[in-house]
Amino acid sequence: MAAALVWTPVQAKTPKDQLIVGMNMANLTSLDPHNMNSYESHHILANVYDTLISTDPKDPAKILPWLATSWEELPDGTIKFKLKQGAKFHSGRAVTIEDVVWSFRRAVKLGLLGAAYFTEWGYTAKNVDEKFRAEGTDTFVMDPAMPIAPKLKLYTIARAVGAVLDKETVLKNEKDGDMGRGWLASNSAGSGPFSLVRWNPNDIVLMDRFDGYWHGAAKMKRVVVRHLPESQTQRLQLEKGDLDVGIQLSSADIDGLASNPNIAIDKIPGAGYYFVIMSLKDPDFAKPEVRKAIRYCIDYDGVNKNLMQNYGLPAVSYIPKGIPGYVEGVGNEYNLDKCKAGLAAAGYPNGFKKTFLTLSSPPYAEISTAIQASLAKAGIQLDIRAGNGDQTYGPMRNRQFESGLGRSSSAVQADPDGWLRTHVYNPDNTDAAKLSNLLAWRSSWYVPEVTKLMDEAASITDEAKRAKLYAEVVKKSEEAVPSVIPVSQRVDPYAKLKRVQNYVGDATWMVRWDVVDKTD
């Protein structure tokens, strides 16, 4: 038996000029840059399309020129990008300013997932023709539709939603005025280092090197992404050397791989939290003193040390240390005495019973059970309802729940706005408003003062002033007692063979495969 446990499998080798990536493709629903928001889609699209600017994987706060050689932020909020000359699409056409303008207008006009980023800044299908425009043959102008700090826009369009599409190729495949939507869902028209050969949903994505890439052809001739929903299979293939990178492994398998001399594990922190959410539609949770007490009842260390080593970092407040707006001393603390005293003072010396929605997959189910045990010590009984995505998030989006566990994510990692918005921003608390993308609205947490501060902070350009305003948001939210308790900051782990060089995980999910190399 012991021998069986320590054996090392026979090492096979993947070809030197192919990168083989394993992932669970269940969330890969579209390869249209303007109609997706998943972690998995970003990995593919980052390598098929180019954006005007990008961020440094080693420091997501640093914005780098890409298809734009430079950009200029005017005092009125206008941003002007200077387009690089000489870049080519996979079709052989040159990347022109017309392609850039059309791509950005398309993002808004489609009215799908990509549009949500822009509508937040006041852009609509009606005004984009006027606001997104070309100046001469090499300048793209983004006029403001309302006052918004340009930095927020820059961070957002550095991700896949800011992809520049080959207008002519897409329009050739247009059907009934859909701006190529049907076709682009599983085809590509980009200028990135790889061109999409084929995507079979829940099976495989094949990408071939684009030899005419302006930034220098990729080292790998081909990238193959395999659908490997079973973490154990990913692990086995990695150990065997049949897989170069595995990006969705279970905690147990990551631990199992950690001691393998051929494999390196990397954990990339993301902007978002595993959180506990309480609905203020529930009369008990509506009381700030109850929410305050509950924050003392959760054993954060227990969860983070025992369950989240591979999936999370300890979180105490919405803005982590190092990001502007961080306030020392504000946040969660586990203290059972304070928890019990708080509940007693609020009139619940014996606790109460609530339903608690969670996903049935790891680590959600495990965290929920730990929280259930933790709260039980204070007499609070959680009736856990574990289900799939829509059974959990559906009721939350419709405000029909009492409490639950979820995970938030943001497109803007390097700016406090990205960390705060969903958790505290709620401009209209009516059911009819249906601001179902915002956690604050889902939980009916309505503090107009905080929303006003958020609007103000997002609209100015003075960074020092913004940081102060965000710190103010944190303090005011704290006073009002939040409805969303961050438990762990999300971390996206992946494992790779050590012979794979220059594979750098990216907090914005825009992992670049063109720089990846392999040793023998």
Next chain:
Amino acid sequence: MAVDAPAGTARAPSPTLLPWRRLRRGAGTVGSALVTLFLLVLLTFVIGRLLPVDPVLAVVGADADNATYMKVKAELGLDKPILEQFWIFLTQLAHGNFGKTLLTGRPVVEDIGRVLPATIELATVTIVLGAGIGVPLGVFAAVNRGRLADHVVRILSLMGHSTPIFWLGMVGLIIFYAKLDWVGGSGRVELFYVDMVPNVTGLLLVDSLLAGDMDVFWSAFRHIVLPASVLAYSSIAYISRMTRSFMLEQLSQEYVVAARAKGAPRSRVIWGHAFKNIRVQVVTIVALSYGGLLEGAVLTETVFGWPGFGQYLTSALVIGDMNVVVACTLIIGCLFIGLNLLSDMLYRLLDPRTR
């Protein structure tokens, strides 16, 4: 089952009426198949739509804003009443259009054309192994009833019935793939062979032979051996148990005793007399097993990363993608009807009494 002429008719039908009767009988068979399929579609669709799953959320994700959510919902026609949705679906179906998958917006037919051959290939190799080993094993156990051999077969088949298939698959992978390197890992073929041979039948083993590419054939063979063996193990268990009990029933019949008393050789008694009489039943259970395999083996497909029908159908079912679910159900329905007809034909071939 095919309908035969009512027994006990007073006189033989006049020869001029025969073709007419045959036609009517054929039409009756087709008609009942169509009614079955319609009811199948109706039930699947209504149950699917009544399930508390929200396909829209699966498409747009949990963080989508409401405008996107409503737009996608309207585009998918999910804001209409169920019966209207069903009517639209039926009219499309009548035009031979299975619609598009909700999740990826691709034509369902195209997807099925990709996943079904993968499953047919796996199921066929499995049933060849399952029947090829299971039937002789069952006969062997029956002949040696109560002896050691019988007990060994019984224990083996009991284990085959009760071992979780995903566990067997995982252990198989660890031993035969990771440790011994006898078989390929997950998927249908080594990744660098993907797309190497032209897609003619969709069955890689066949396509690679047609293309004369032995490297691809060998890789496909290495990849199919383990999942097919794992699946075949439970098939063998079922088929051998059933064959054994059919055989036991025959072996206790008087004609067997008579044949033995007459001094017929043992093998002739077993294969020529007893087995001959259970062929129809064996065909039935083999056909049923094959049908079950064609529905797709979800767990095996998941463990082995086999891009087959079972995985496709299950992932659609989980998110309520009814276009896919109904199309798959129809295919399964047709497969079973087809297999039934096929075994009916085999009955007639094997058993003169049914002619």
